[in-house]
Amino acid sequence: MLLPPLSAIPPWVVSLDDYEGLAKERVEAGVWAYLCGASGDEATLAENREAFGRIKLSPRIFRDLSSASTALTLFGREYAHPIFIAPTAFHRMFHPEGELATVLGASAMESCLTVSTSASTGIEDIVSQATVPPWFQLYIQPDRGFTAELVKRVEAAGCGALVVTADAPLSGLRNREQRAMFRVPAGIEAVNLRGMKAVPPSDRVFGSELLASVPVWKDLEWLRSLTGLPVILKGVIDPEDAVIAADEGVSGIVVSNHGGRTLDTVPAAIEVLPRIADRLEGALPLLMDGGIRRGTDILKALALGASAVMVGRPVIHGLAAAGATGVAHVLKILRTELEIAIALTGRATLKEVDRSVIW
Ligand SMILES: Cc1cc2nc3c(=O)[nH]c(=O)nc-3n(C[C@H](O)[C@H](O)[C@H](O)COP(=O)(O)O)c2cc1C
Numbered sequence: 001m002l003l004p005p006l007s008a009i010p011p012w013v014v015s016l017d018d019y020e021g022l023a024k025e026r027v028e029a030g031v032w033a034y035l036c037g038a039s040g041d042e043a044t045l046a047e048n049r050e051a052f053g054r055i056k057l058s059p060r061i062f063r064d065l066s067s068a069s070t071a072l073t074l075f076g077r078e079y080a081h082p083i084f085i086a087p088t089a090f091h092r093m094f095h096p097e098g099e100l101a102t103v104l105g106a107s108a109m110e111s112c113l114t115v116s117t118s119a120s121t122g123i124e125d126i127v128s129q130a131t132v133p134p135w136f137q138l139y140i141q142p143d144r145g146f147t148a149e150l151v152k153r154v155e156a157a158g159c160g161a162l163v164v165t166a167d168a169p170l171s172g173l174r175n176r177e178q179r180a181m182f183r184v185p186a187g188i189e190a191v192n193l194r195g196m197k198a199v200p201p202s203d204r205v206f207g208s209e210l211l212a213s214v215p216v217w218k219d220l221e222w223l224r225s226l227t228g229l230p231v232i233l234k235g236v237i238d239p240e241d242a243v244i245a246a247d248e249g250v251s252g253i254v255v256s257n258h259g260g261r262t263l264d265t266v267p268a269a270i271e272v273l274p275r276i277a278d279r280l281e282g283a284l285p286l287l288m289d290g291g292i293r294r295g296t297d298i299l300k301a302l303a304l305g306a307s308a309v310m311v312g313r314p315v316i317h318g319l320a321a322a323g324a325t326g327v328a329h330v331l332k333i334l335r336t337e338l339e340i341a342i343a344l345t346g347r348a349t350l351k352e353v354d355r356s357v358i359w
């Protein structure tokens with residue numbers, strides 16, 4: 001029997017891990033496998049966490065912290081802190097209020113939500129509830145005409161940026177999800193894709209219509225010609241691709257392996273981040289996601305070259321556990337942990353967080 005969402009947060013809930021247990025009791029088994037799972041042997045999923053554990057911090061003492069702040073400016077906008085929400089699909093699978101609850105929780109904590117292409121709520125409704133303009137994550141669809149209309153629609157709705165996901169032209173084979181026979185439940189759909197001409201399903205990979213229409217670099221140029229929004233490329237792992245992306249004129253990059261859900265045995269995003277930062281030498285703002293569960297993880301990412309981080313599964317744990325309140329509390333925990341971690345390493349502002357923070 002599934003439990004209903006909580007109406008109050010128990011006092012023993014103090015970390016993101018605590019939320020995972022609360023969420024599991026409230027989510028149907030197949031949907032849970034979709035949320036937690038990753039591709040293949042889930043080696044990259046595990047590595048995203050383990051790599052953070054191998055990085056040690058180096059605290060400095062007796063520093064002046066009187067002007068401490070986590071504020072930053074990104075793509076011309078001020079943000080109160082560098083904790084952003086990664087795009088994840090179909091929030092109504094996890095809570096009846098879906099993305100509307102997520103965006104309320106995000107707004108309460110001054111956090112920016114990236115809305116998935118496969119959101120289960122209309123983009124205009126989500127943006128209307130936000131105090132921080134959401135970003136929109138775009139999968140370039142085989143139907144390029146529909147894609148162009150969608151880009152115009154999200155810009156008109158008031159989204160602040162377009163996050164183009166590049167690492168999932170095909171879905172990874174997520175065995176955990178296959179074994180649980182996961183299907184998107186009836187009544188829940190990617191409403192922002194309604195009316196699109198979909199490619200017919202195929203049990204072939206090579207030779208399929210889908211493979212014939214996967215996006216290439218030239219599609220990025222086309223996309224940039226359609227919109228005045230900053231275009232951020234998500235799913236970059238190889239430093240060579242980061243260099244091409246910068247040459248192509250993207251506004252930013254999300255260093256990400258899709259939470260281990262696409263190609264398995266890719267290195268942890270936090271391991272890749274400093275290599276990309278070294279290659280780009282500050283040419284573009286970098287974000288990263290994958291395995292962020294603690295404020296110290298965020299501090300490590302900032303020290304290794306990220307301007308901000310995105311958080312995926314834990315936000316959904318908060319949503320499933322307690323709707324908007326759960327989302328806000330997950331973000332609040334992370335924000336408090338980050339402030340304490342920055343202060344205990346003797347730094348006052350994000351500008352002071354550089355590689356000297358790493359042991
Ligand atoms: C359930 C689920 C759905 C996701 N859906 C999307 C999506 O629609 N678009 C996308 O670009 N990434 C998607 N992602 C990947 C996340 O944006 C992000 O890269 C990843 O979850 C970060 O890792 P974390 O969960 O360890 O924080 C999804 C991830 C999960 C767990």
Ligand SMILES: CC(C)CC(=O)C(=O)O
Nearest residue numbers: 088089118168171258261
């Ligand atoms: C609907 C899916 C394509 C969303 C996704 O990117 C994921 O589940 O990882």
